Amino acid sequence: MSTYDTSNDSSYKSSYYENRDDNDNEESPTDYHVDEEYGDVSNTKKMYDNETLPMQDDQEGQSNAVNSLFADLSCLCVPTCATKPKEMGSRIGKWFLGNSDQFISSTIVAISMIPEAISYAIIAGLPPSFALQSCWISCLMTAVIGGRPGMITSASGLSALLMYRLVSTDTVGANSIMFVPFVVGFAGILQTVSSFFGFGKLATRFPAPMIVGIVNGLALLALALQCRYMKVFPLTAADMSVETAAAGTNKAVELGWTLPLFSYYGKGLEWIQPWASFGVYITEVVLAFLVTMYVPKLTTFFPATIMALLVVVAIEFGLARQFGADTPLIMDYGGAEVKYPWTTVLDSVYDLPSLASWETWKIVTGYGCALFATQFIETAVTLNVVNRLDESDGPGFLVLFGGGISNILTGFMGGMGASGVVSMSVLADRTFGTTCLCTFMTGVWVFIFTAWAYPVINFIPLSAISGISIATVCSFIQWRSLAAVFTSFLPNSKRVFLPAQFNIDRLDVFIMLFVTALCLVVDVSALALFVIGCAVSTVVVCRERKNQDEDVKDIEQEENNEEEDEESKNNKQPSYTGSFESRQSDDGGCAVFDCVCDAAEETIFPVKSCS
Numbered sequence: 001m002s003t004y005d006t007s008n009d010s011s012y013k014s015s016y017y018e019n020r021d022d023n024d025n026e027e028s029p030t031d032y033h034v035d036e037e038y039g040d041v042s043n044t045k046k047m048y049d050n051e052t053l054p055m056q057d058d059q060e061g062q063s064n065a066v067n068s069l070f071a072d073l074s075c076l077c078v079p080t081c082a083t084k085p086k087e088m089g090s091r092i093g094k095w096f097l098g099n100s101d102q103f104i105s106s107t108i109v110a111i112s113m114i115p116e117a118i119s120y121a122i123i124a125g126l127p128p129s130f131a132l133q134s135c136w137i138s139c140l141m142t143a144v145i146g147g148r149p150g151m152i153t154s155a156s157g158l159s160a161l162l163m164y165r166l167v168s169t170d171t172v173g174a175n176s177i178m179f180v181p182f183v184v185g186f187a188g189i190l191q192t193v194s195s196f197f198g199f200g201k202l203a204t205r206f207p208a209p210m211i212v213g214i215v216n217g218l219a220l221l222a223l224a225l226q227c228r229y230m231k232v233f234p235l236t237a238a239d240m241s242v243e244t245a246a247a248g249t250n251k252a253v254e255l256g257w258t259l260p261l262f263s264y265y266g267k268g269l270e271w272i273q274p275w276a277s278f279g280v281y282i283t284e285v286v287l288a289f290l291v292t293m294y295v296p297k298l299t300t301f302f303p304a305t306i307m308a309l310l311v312v313v314a315i316e317f318g319l320a321r322q323f324g325a326d327t328p329l330i331m332d333y334g335g336a337e338v339k340y341p342w343t344t345v346l347d348s349v350y351d352l353p354s355l356a357s358w359e360t361w362k363i364v365t366g367y368g369c370a371l372f373a374t375q376f377i378e379t380a381v382t383l384n385v386v387n388r389l390d391e392s393d394g395p396g397f398l399v400l401f402g403g404g405i406s407n408i409l410t411g412f413m414g415g416m417g418a419s420g421v422v423s424m425s426v427l428a429d430r431t432f433g434t435t436c437l438c439t440f441m442t443g444v445w446v447f448i449f450t451a452w453a454y455p456v457i458n459f460i461p462l463s464a465i466s467g468i469s470i471a472t473v474c475s476f477i478q479w480r481s482l483a484a485v486f487t488s489f490l491p492n493s494k495r496v497f498l499p500a501q502f503n504i505d506r507l508d509v510f511i512m513l514f515v516t517a518l519c520l521v522v523d524v525s526a527l528a529l530f531v532i533g534c535a536v537s538t539v540v541v542c543r544e545r546k547n548q549d550e551d552v553k554d555i556e557q558e559e560n561n562e563e564e565d566e567e568s569k570n571n572k573q574p575s576y577t578g579s580f581e582s583r584q585s586d587d588g589g590c591a592v593f594d595c596v597c598d599a600a601e602e603t604i605f606p607v608k609s610c611s
Helices: 011-021 058-072 085-098 100-124 128-145 157-167 176-197 199-203 208-230 260-265 275-298 304-318 358-390 396-412 422-430 436-451 462-476 479-487 506-521 525-571 580-587 591-604
Strands: none
Touching: 085 100, 100 128, 100 157, 100 208, 100 260, 100 304, 100 422, 100 436, 100 462, 128 396, 128 436, 157 176, 157 208, 157 260, 157 358, 176 199, 176 358, 176 396, 199 358, 199 396, 208 260, 208 275, 208 358, 208 422, 208 462, 208 506, 260 506, 275 304, 275 462, 304 462, 358 396, 358 422, 422 436, 422 462, 479 506
């Protein structure tokens, strides 16, 4: 069973892969079993059940992830080295034609990523260049060093909320914004080191109720973020400069209550005026949404997202602006330009704090650990979602390692850090961007757009991007989990007749709702979810290991019983086995620990499917 509901994807995506799977006549042991009528992700009880979630071998998944990007770029060397110019040209042409989906997908994702990243920078109280730098650096580094094919990394909203606390801090010896490079770099170091201590495996074993809850929470936040595009841009040219950034006034550790939902929504900002422009904006959003959602059901000859952009651009500049009803463009939302994106924190515009001060280290380590926990949560959720979309197991170790290295470089080059982003990853999957080449080209396009091509990108209406984003959100939100909430109120005598994906344990439903609420109302929810996820995942892993050990012991016990029966018949003396001493020697002294794990596991995840 899959953790992610893929039934919401458009029919064109399933038909696209239908021909690819026609040759697979026999079902492999690691195939995912998807119910043709109901999809695959709603029975959370089965989602974390190892027997119903067969995964690929870790080593095999890692090797595929490592080689995927270089395999895509090796058209001149595989199967033989091309030496003649004609042969080289033929191979390059076929390579571009064969990877056209990856180039188109990366272009759409890069264009959609720019206003979203600018929004996160505004939420964090940072200049937009901090977020745009994080986007292209993280995509390039994770694709080259190691990452999940089809997984997009960029600046994120939960990290932005944490950065807002840092930027608002009243620091000693330097402006609070100057601590951002150190905090991001420290979080990157923690993420890199954590990959060697099994955190990559932990990222792929997050409990299904938490995954569904976080995905639903992020989907609602993504919808709220679209309202920001319909409001007046809050920053001036001076606010978008590193040199003129304002200093913070809050205490370093000040407990405040910031609702993420309000931060995404842009509470306090004014709507665009006049109302005629507002009405045109809504109309363009609806058109972009309808084109993105329903055109693929009619034809797959032309990408729906590109068609949505062209339709909105034609309406905006061909009709709306002719009658004075202007709607915001990317240039009105801070613009895509980043001056000198290759500069580092060693530049004169950065006045970094001294690392010889204990006050500096307290801020760096405190916010760095919190940022690491936040980015780990978002990366783990995105990894699980992409795994279920592509029906394969991604390399958790390489995802964390590559993300940590990219954050170190991002901090050095003036970024706000990056992690896996569900919305952009789902958008890439909907547009057939399923390889590391798509992730790599997304970083290339963002760099080109922000360094040189921003005069063209700045004329794209925000309404087109908003419509595409809403269609993407409707694709990855877990609609069946809402039905599971209502079915949980039914009596057990009625629930037994429901399909498996609607007959979810009531405790799992509560966990989903609780996690979703945390994402909406608590800005430090990621840190809490990290602790909860570690605890629950540890219990699940211990439970799986215990079950495997018990299976082996049952076989050995049967063999021993047969031998003892023969010996007892010969000696006529009863033999006793299975003592605590023998179990302790076999388990390495873990008998008491197994009992604790059993009790904790039964408390968190009841054995019964209906409570």
